Amino acid sequence: MLNCTQCGGELHPDEGQLFIACPYCGSTIYLDKSRVVFHWYLAPTLNDQQASAALARWMAGNDTVKDLDKKSRILGQTFQYFPVWYFKVKDGNNERIYLEPAAATSITELRNLNLPAGDLRKYEDSLLSTSLEPTVPLAAAQQWLLQKQVNLQQIAECALVHIPIYTFKYGFKNRLYTAAVEAATGRTLANIFPAKAEAPYLAVGCATALVFLCLAVLLAGFSVAGSGASTGIGLAICIGGGMVAAPVLFGFASWVASKV
Numbered sequence: 001m002l003n004c005t006q007c008g009g010e011l012h013p014d015e016g017q018l019f020i021a022c023p024y025c026g027s028t029i030y031l032d033k034s035r036v037v038f039h040w041y042l043a044p045t046l047n048d049q050q051a052s053a054a055l056a057r058w059m060a061g062n063d064t065v066k067d068l069d070k071k072s073r074i075l076g077q078t079f080q081y082f083p084v085w086y087f088k089v090k091d092g093n094n095e096r097i098y099l100e101p102a103a104a105t106s107i108t109e110l111r112n113l114n115l116p117a118g119d120l121r122k123y124e125d126s127l128l129s130t131s132l133e134p135t136v137p138l139a140a141a142q143q144w145l146l147q148k149q150v151n152l153q154q155i156a157e158c159a160l161v162h163i164p165i166y167t168f169k170y171g172f173k174n175r176l177y178t179a180a181v182e183a184a185t186g187r188t189l190a191n192i193f194p195a196k197a198e199a200p201y202l203a204v205g206c207a208t209a210l211v212f213l214c215l216a217v218l219l220a221g222f223s224v225a226g227s228g229a230s231t232g233i234g235l236a237i238c239i240g241g242g243m244v245a246a247p248v249l250f251g252f253a254s255w256v257a258s259k260v
């Protein structure tokens with residue numbers, strides 16, 4: 001026998017039924033193997049076009065390779081409510097929300113989503129056809145919390161939340177990538193994407209270091225060679241060399257930055 005998490009009323013789910021609404025208080029409930037929890041969903045505010053626009057803005061932004069929005073090709077767009085386990089953990093006066101994916105996903109950034117409690121609504125049966133069913137048991141998600149040093153005794157609230165997600169597949173330079181747009185806020189989530197390459201920046205850094213190392217060696221050479229006069233000449237050469245090298249290197253760095 002099962003009881004409602006809200007009112008304690010007796011629930012009589014059918015064999016295999018996972019989603020249920022309490023007949024007494026109307027709470028929506030999910031039946032996990034280990035226990036009964038609240039079941040919420042986050043209402044989407046973006047439609048298909050707005051989700052594509054959010055993705056395009058992210059692609060045009062500074063996190064990704066230059067002109068990704070123009071150079072990539074969108075190959076597919078799907079919408080689904082994705083399940084996450086929601087934990088409210090209270091430690092004294094501190095309250096923290098932890099999210100863990102309740103189904104397999106490559107997008108682990110889901111954990112970092114912000115889910116304001118006020119935006120959560122009672123799950124509705126009409127969303128079933130577009131909802132992914134949880135495959136990660138609550139107990140497994142609790143194990144992940146333990147690994148994060150969370151004291152399970154401090155969990156004040158636990159729920160299943162279905163989050164509206166647009167998943168995009170896109171091609172860039174003969175590789176396939178996946179990005180997700182969370183349809184309540186338009187935030188883009190992607191673990192692997194064509195990022196700005198680091199190699200050109202490293203090259204500029206190394207060139208700069210090398211030039212100044214040469215100048216330093218030169219100065220040391222003059223100093224060892226002897227008199228105050230030659231040290232003075234060495235110093236003048238180094239300062240002069242530095243003054244010539246700095247704008248050249250700066251220009252090179254700017255050029256690299258504009259290319260990647």
Ligand SMILES: [Zn+2]
Pocket residue numbers: 004005006007008009022023024025026027
């Ligand atoms: Zn109830």
